[in-house]
Amino acid sequence: MAVALVGAGGAWAAEPAPPKKLRVGFQKYGTLIVLKAEGTLERKLKDKGVEVSWAEFQGGVKVLEALKVGAIDFGVAGDAPPVVAQAGGASFVYVGVEPPSPKGEAVLVRADSPFQTVADLKGKRVATSRGGNAHYLTLRALAGAGLSGSDVSWTWLFPADARSAIETGAIDAWGVWDPFLAAAQQTGKLRVLADGVSAGVANYQFFLASRAFATAHPDIVNVILEEIADIDRRAKQDPAPIVEAVAAATGIDKAVVDVAIRRMGFGVTPLSAEIVASQQALADTFRKEGIIDKAIDVREAVLAVSQ
Secondary structure: OOOOOOEOOEOOOOOOOOOOEEEEEEOOOOHHHHHHHHOHHHHHHHOOOOEEEEEEOOOHHHHHHHHHOOOOOEEEEEOHHHHHHHHOOOOEEEEEEEOOOHHHEEEEEEOOOOOOOHHHHOOOEEEEOOOOHHHHHHHHHHHHOOOOHHHOEEEEOOHHHHHHHHHHOOOOEEEEEOOHHHHHHHHOOEEEEEEHHHHOOOOOEEEEEEHHHHHHOHHHHHHHHHHHHHHHHHHHHOOHHHHHHHHHHHOOOHHHHHHHHHOOOOOOEOEEHHHHHHHHHHHHHHHHOOOOOOOOOHHHHEOOEEO
């Protein structure tokens, strides 16, 4: 079992009847979209009488919004959206994490832009998804240049609109994540001003469940994590079939998917104390910048911490 929930932090109550439906929120690439395409989760849960439904979201912010209102039971998001959701009162738990992928997000400028360093963005127009991974990346990149979020003019856009805006000159820089980052890079019209490596951002992918669902149905959560772990093992051995599966499922150009998948981290595990501390640092940054309106303790949303 990749991530064992049973016995983590105390014994679970007796398992109630299985749910009639498991609702999973996924994004446009990564292990969950492969799991959906392969249909193994449906086959594993069929004997339990559990129907699986899938909902696609453009980013982790929307995944967490769906978890908060009870529209899904399980989902995946990067490091920033869970922090915003926890501050907003969402009842969820972290149940697993993938290794970091610092090159999977970046701050882009036009290839012909005069901006050569992050410091050049002072007073400029920057677009990203508010409260998302790339927002945190951009804040960290700005901090590394001696700037804060108040030193730039923010525009909150999802990738399709942001890419159009930067290509037409409506904005000066764009904080973005894969696979939209890989697609933008492929055009040759944009270049990287900073990424997770230069900004010191890990860019984790977290698997999350509603607290009520994880508490009532830990066995179902474990089945999901076992299937994710199987995909991870295969991806580490040979990412080509995973690239094929994601490209086929999304319609995204295979060359773009190949770039994005090969810079992902594979290998789901429980959260370590180090990762929890990383999330806490993110939360503290967002509180300082006014992205969340209260301090939070990330540990309160972590189901189990590996030693």
